[in-house]
Amino acid sequence: AGFVLIDRCHKLPKLLACCYHPRITMPIKYGDIAKAPKDILSEDYTDKVTLKAKKNAGPVAVTLETARGSGGALSSKVGTKFAYAGLSFDKVQLTADGGQVLETSLVPLEGVKLSFKGNKGADLGIDYTKGNLYATGVLDVKDMSKVSTSACLGLASGFTVGGDATYALSGKTGFSAYNVGASYSQGKLFASVTSASQLSSVNIGCVYKVNADLSLASSTSHSSEKACTVHAIGAAYKAPIGDVKAKIGADGILSACLIKEVAPKVTVTASGAVSTSDLSSFKYGLGIVI
Numbered sequence: 001a002g003f004v005l006i007d008r009c010h011k012l013p014k015l016l017a018c019c020y021h022p023r024i025t026m027p028i029k030y031g032d033i034a035k036a037p038k039d040i041l042s043e044d045y046t047d048k049v050t051l052k053a054k055k056n057a058g059p060v061a062v063t064l065e066t067a068r069g070s071g072g073a074l075s076s077k078v079g080t081k082f083a084y085a086g087l088s089f090d091k092v093q094l095t096a097d098g099g100q101v102l103e104t105s106l107v108p109l110e111g112v113k114l115s116f117k118g119n120k121g122a123d124l125g126i127d128y129t130k131g132n133l134y135a136t137g138v139l140d141v142k143d144m145s146k147v148s149t150s151a152c153l154g155l156a157s158g159f160t161v162g163g164d165a166t167y168a169l170s171g172k173t174g175f176s177a178y179n180v181g182a183s184y185s186q187g188k189l190f191a192s193v194t195s196a197s198q199l200s201s202v203n204i205g206c207v208y209k210v211n212a213d214l215s216l217a218s219s220t221s222h223s224s225e226k227a228c229t230v231h232a233i234g235a236a237y238k239a240p241i242g243d244v245k246a247k248i249g250a251d252g253i254l255s256a257c258l259i260k261e262v263a264p265k266v267t268v269t270a271s272g273a274v275s276t277s278d279l280s281s282f283k284y285g286l287g288i289v290i
Contacts, residue, residue, distance in 0.1 A: 026132070026154055027129055027132050027133055027134035027152060027153070027154045028134055028152055028154070028160065029127075029134055029136060029150065029152060030134075030136070030150035030151065030162040030163065030164050030181065031150065031164075033152060033160060033162055033181050033182070033183050033192055033194060034181065034183065034192035034194055034203070034205045036183075036185075036190045036192070036205070036207045036217075037190070037192065037205030037206060037207050037218070037219055038205070038219075039236075040207065040215060040217040040235070040236045040245060040247070041205075041217055041219055041231075041232045041234045041247050043245075044245060044257045044259055044269055044271065045245070045247075045255050045257050045271050045273065045285075046257075046269070046271050046285035046287060047271070047273065047283040047284065047285045048067055048068070048285050048287070049067065049068040049285065049286050049287075050065065050066065050067045050068075050285075050286075050287045050288070051065070051066045051067075051287075051288050051290075052064070052065045052066075052287070052288070052289045052290070053065075053289075053290050054289070054290070059082055059083070060080050060081075060082045061080060061081050061082065062078070062079070062080050063078070063079045063080065063081075063093075064076060064077075064078050065077050065079075075096035075097075077093055077094060077095040077096055078093065078094055079091055079092060079093030079094070079101070080092050080093075086106065086107075087104060087105075087106050088104060088105045088106070089102075090103040090104060090115075091103040099119065099120070100118075100119075101118070101119045102116070102117075102118040102119075103115070103116065103117045103118070104116045111128060111129045111130050112126065112127070112128055113126070113127040113128075114126055115127070121140060121143070122140070122142035123138050123139065123140055123141065123142075124138070124141045125137065125138045125139075126138075132154035132155070133151065133152070133153055134151070134152045134153075134154075135149070135150065135151040135152075136148075136149065136150045136151075137149045140169075143170065144169055144170065145168065145169055145171075146166055146167060146168050146169055146170075146176065147166070147167050147169060148164065148165070148166045148167075149164065149165055150162065150163065150164035150165075151163060151164075157186070158185045158186040159182065159183070159184055160182065160183045160184075160185075161180075161181070161182045162181055162182075163178070163179060163180035163181065164177075164178070164179055165177065165178040165179075166178070177198060178198055178199070179194060179196060179198070179199065180194070180195050180199070181193060181194030181195060188208055188209040188210070189206075189207070189208055189209075190206065190207040190208075190209075191204070191205070191206045191207075192204070192205045192206075196221070200223060200224075201221055201222065201223035202221065202222045202223070203219070203220070203221045203222075204219070204220050204221070204222065205217070205218070205219050212238075213237055213238040213239075214235065214236070214237050214238075215235065215236045215237075216233075216234075217232075217234050217235065217236070217247075218230070218232070218233045219231040219233075229250060230250055231249065231250055232247045232248065232249045232250070233247065233248055234246055234247025234248070235247075241258070242258050242259055242260030242261075243258070243259040243260075244256070244257070244258055245257050245259075248276075252275055252276045252277055253273055253274070253275050253276070254273065254274055254275075254276055255271070255272070255273040256271070256272055256273075257269060257270065257271035257272070257285075258270045258271075265290065266288070266289070266290045267288070267289045268287070268288050269285075269286070269287040269288075269289075270284070270285070270286055271284065271286070272285070
């Protein structure tokens with residue numbers, strides 16, 4: 001009996017190893033490490049009136065975007081996207097001021113994506129993913145002025161860590177920007193901590209999911225000059241009439257928006273903002289995507 005007990009004790013670590021599988025966080029771009037609170041506190045709020053229409057014409061997707069300016073004038077831009085011979089034309093666009101936008105991408109190997117973005121500048125980029133690692137690199141090929149890189153690593157138990165850096169190639173050469181950050185997601189809680197201004201300050205974003213319909217969010221910054229600055233506090237609620245978001249900023253401006261799918265593939269976003277000290281400052285925005 002003693003030998004049987006010893007044999008089972010020797011097998012116990014192997015049994016535990018087979019049963020325990022730590023949850024590895026999926027890799028994301030470092031720029032998205034604080035995305036959860038930003039989605040609630042920044043996305044969909046607008047004071048513009050816009051219409052975006054999408055239409056598929058065979059293998060080509062055509063998009064027409066029209067916006068009303070502050071003076072009432074309308075400006076439009078038309079774009080398309082398609083793929084040919086393994087090369088994806090993610091955006092080919094003409095703007096109202098005569099500008100041109102070109103964005104392309106290519107996947108030569110598994111886990112490797114090459115991209116080009118041309119507008120007023122021109123950037124050549126690479127995205128690399130392997131396992132729980134997501135790394136990026138961007139080179140300014142128009143002026144050869146800088147190169148930027150970032151890396152983000154998904155760890156066990158909901159942790160993600162990463163950082164980014166920019167190196168100036170012209171003028172005063174050297175690192176012109178560098179920061180690090182981390183996020184944690186477990187159950188109803190999400191929290192992110194990212195540095196800013198070359199590690200001189202820290203931004204903290206939090207989201208707490210009260211239930212399946214209601215989430216609360218906050219964004220603060222902390223530095224040696226000012227212990228705490230509350231940038232915004234807000235909430236997102238899945239109401240019967242649509243998705244509702246609301247926030248109040250440090251400047252005292254109260255904002256809210258409603259996102260509603262009024263018909264299949266037709267989404268309306270209505271937004272409004274007003275200063276709590278001046279109700280006559282009310283501004284509204286309306287966006288329609290069809």
